[in-house]
Amino acid sequence: MPQIDELVLEPPFNVTRASHVVLNVRDLEVSKRFYTDLIGLVVSDEDASSVYLRGLEERGHHSLVLKKASDTHCARIGMRVCRDDDIYKAEDYFAAQGKETRIVEVPFQGLTLHVSDHVGVPLEFCASMDACERMLKNYQHYRGASAQRLDHYQLQTSDVRQAWSFYQPLGFRVSEYTWSQVEDNQHLWGVWLQRKGNPHDIVFTQGPGPRLHHFAYTLPDTNDMIRACDVAGALGYAPQLERGPGRHGISGALFVYFRDPDGHRIELFNTHYQHIDIEPALGWNLADPKRADQWGLPAQNKWFTEATPFANVPVIQPETPIDPPTLERFLALANDG
Ligand SMILES: [Fe+2]
Numbered sequence: 334m335p336q337i338d339e340l341v342l343e344p345p346f347n348v349t350r351a352s353h354v355v356l357n358v359r360d361l362e363v364s365k366r367f368y369t370d371l372i373g374l375v376v377s378d379e380d381a382s383s384v385y386l387r388g389l390e391e392r393g394h395h396s397l398v399l400k401k402a403s404d405t406h407c408a409r410i411g412m413r414v415c416r417d418d419d420i421y422k423a424e425d426y427f428a429a430q431g432k433e434t435r436i437v438e439v440p441f442q443g444l445t446l447h448v449s450d451h452v453g454v455p456l457e458f459c460a461s462m463d464a465c466e467r468m469l470k471n472y473q474h475y476r477g478a479s480a481q482r483l484d485h486y487q488l489q490t491s492d493v494r495q496a497w498s499f500y501q502p503l504g505f506r507v508s509e510y511t512w513s514q515v516e517d518n519q520h521l522w523g524v525w526l527q528r529k530g531n532p533h534d535i536v537f538t539q540g541p542g543p544r545l546h547h548f549a550y551t552l553p554d555t556n557d558m559i560r561a562c563d564v565a566g567a568l569g570y571a572p573q574l575e576r577g578p579g580r581h582g583i584s585g586a587l588f589v590y591f592r593d594p595d596g597h598r599i600e601l602f603n604t605h606y607q608h609i610d611i612e613p614a615l616g617w618n619l620a621d622p623k624r625a626d627q628w629g630l631p632a633q634n635k636w637f638t639e640a641t642p643f644a645n646v647p648v649i650q651p652e653t654p655i656d657p658p659t660l661e662r663f664l665a666l667a668n669d670g
Contacts, residue, residue, distance in 0.1 A: 352396065358399045450499040452542065491649040586605055
């Protein structure tokens with residue numbers, strides 16, 4: 334098993350960033366209203382079964398795909414690779430590991446590969462997308478939170494180290510991590526992994542999983558976070574404001590979390606730092622309350638316990654408990670909310 338700071342600088346293929354998330358929703362119109370009126374995303378295309386949305390600064394056709402379904406699972410999360418050649422290299426790489434791979438046709442996307450990671454997360458590696466107009470300067474179309482671009486995913490998994498062991502050889506770097514003391518060992522509780530040069534593209538924390546805890550969009554300004562809360566209140570989405578605004582310890586971002594009409598969790602945030610130079614990862618003791626929120630505001634219990642399962646992927650409970658003092662502190666913080 335590699336060490337937390339061990340880097341793969343020449344990975345077998347070139348993943349560039351977190352790209353898009355595909356969510357099952359029960360009512361496309363209801364969900365579309367939430368993501369356009371409150372979050373501020375732009376509809377790139379839609380039909381009777383799907384809505385394709387993008388952030389205001391995105392040229393790629395979609396960063397969020399809503400699929401009409403009778404369930405509310407996450408279908409898949411997407412990672413962008415640099416070129417078609419990277420898809421073929423990825424296919425060879427995963428096939429050599431004995432993983433099931435499939436090149437698939439996906440509307441508005443170029444060459445696309447389906448594979449699951451070591452903890453069962455269904456991934457979609459995509460080499461290109463149809464290009465749309467970048468709406469960055471079309472301020473007349475800004476509404477709600479004015480979400481700019483998809484930045485990252487956070488997932489729960491029963492085995493963080495196992496999840497990390499899939500992404501580390503692909504060149505993902507740990508910017509920050511959390512640990513808890515379990516007997517004589519520092520137990521790895523969470524890893525913040527990145528390819529694009531800021532703190533994270535994908536995060537794994539310990540919990541029943543795999544489940545999608547949230548996906549996150551950037552905002553143009555801090556004011557847009559307050560505006561999002563005001564618009565939520567005005568449009569009747571206030572009960573879906575789950576946490577924040579607040580200031581993370583890890584990554585240092587200002588944040589607010591909403592639950593969409595099907596319970597999928599979206600984070601809106603700003604102010605991530607660069608993580609480009611080779612430098613040691615920053616470790617946090619899980620018992621440090623400033624890890625999650627610098628201002629000390631507690632999260633609601635459901636923020637810790639509820640998440641979106643993946644379609645057709647069983648949810649596994651973690652085997653390693655966190656140490657009792659930390660657990661006590663952790664639950665106290667959660668239940669205060
Ligand atoms: Fe996040």
